Amino acid sequence: MTFANATAIDAAEHPYTARIHDGWDVVGNANGGYLLAIGARAMARAANQPHPVTVSAHYLSPGRPGPVTIDPQIVKAGRRLTTVRATLLGQEKPLIELLGSFSDITRIEGPQRVDASPPDLPPPEECQQVIPDPKVGFPPAMMGRLNLRLHPDDANFLAGKPSGEPLIRGWLKLADDEPMDVFGLLLATDCFPPTIFNANLPVAWTPTVELTAHIRAIPRAGWLRCRFSTRFISGGMLEEDGEVWDESGRLVAQSRQLALTPVA
DSSP states (O other), X not given: OOHHHHTOEEOSSSSEEEEEOTTSEETTEEOHHHHHHHHHHHHHHHHTOSEEEEEEEEEOSOOOSEEEEEOOEEEEEOSSOEEEEEEEEETTEEEEEEEEEEEOGGGOOOOOOOOOOOOOOOOGGGXXXXXXXTTTTOSOGGGGGXXXXXXXXXXXXXXXXXXXXXXXXXXXXXXXXXXXXXXXXXXXXXXXXOXXXXXXXXXXXXXXXXXXXXXXXXXXXXXXXXXXXXXXXXXXXXXXXXXXXXXXXXXXXXXXXXXXXXXX
8 A cells, every 4th residue: 555545534524534554553553654644634635735844743642553533723824834733533532633834835935055964875775674574573564665775884773783873874765666745754754763773772662752844845756865863862751853855965854753762
């Protein structure tokens, strides 16, 4: 199933309905970026705007396969941006609470200055492809929906040899070369292995508390270059900052995530 179909909403009436599909999960729980994309599609439809500009999600309950309901409410419809609030409900239980601003990003113009560059990566064929292992559940099932290739220096945690630096870099495409739209960028901000896997600390998975994604441009077809890093692991939580660049070298998305760091 394509990502577009797996995140499609039924917009026949309000509130909108959708479905969490199998295979987009991490150890049985739907990936946070995947849930964010479902909610954002409904919010964009309610806003009558094509693109998320910024969306923040607070994660309340794990998402399991099955039907969901989204009831977006317009907070303010301005000249360029429409702000929307929504709750993604699964079987009468709130899964995530969302607030976002939507627009047509092709019509937003202004001065430019970019004091950064895409991560330096070997060619995709020289990077470590992440392939799911259904026997142990790691790498998770969702990796079968993606073509994700990690920088060799950042991939050794897969063999139990973390680099010691909480940094993950790599290439990303959707499976079968499905085109990556702006909602796919929301998935991209949350589908890489957690940075803490390279920090050489005794932790397991890192459940997301809050995720904010900024969409900066529509990506060109091809590979995405991604970089995720962490500076502060303290108080039982970590922050993870993400950058997503397209093949033209243009920044297309940014993210910041706050996650729990349970002891393994």
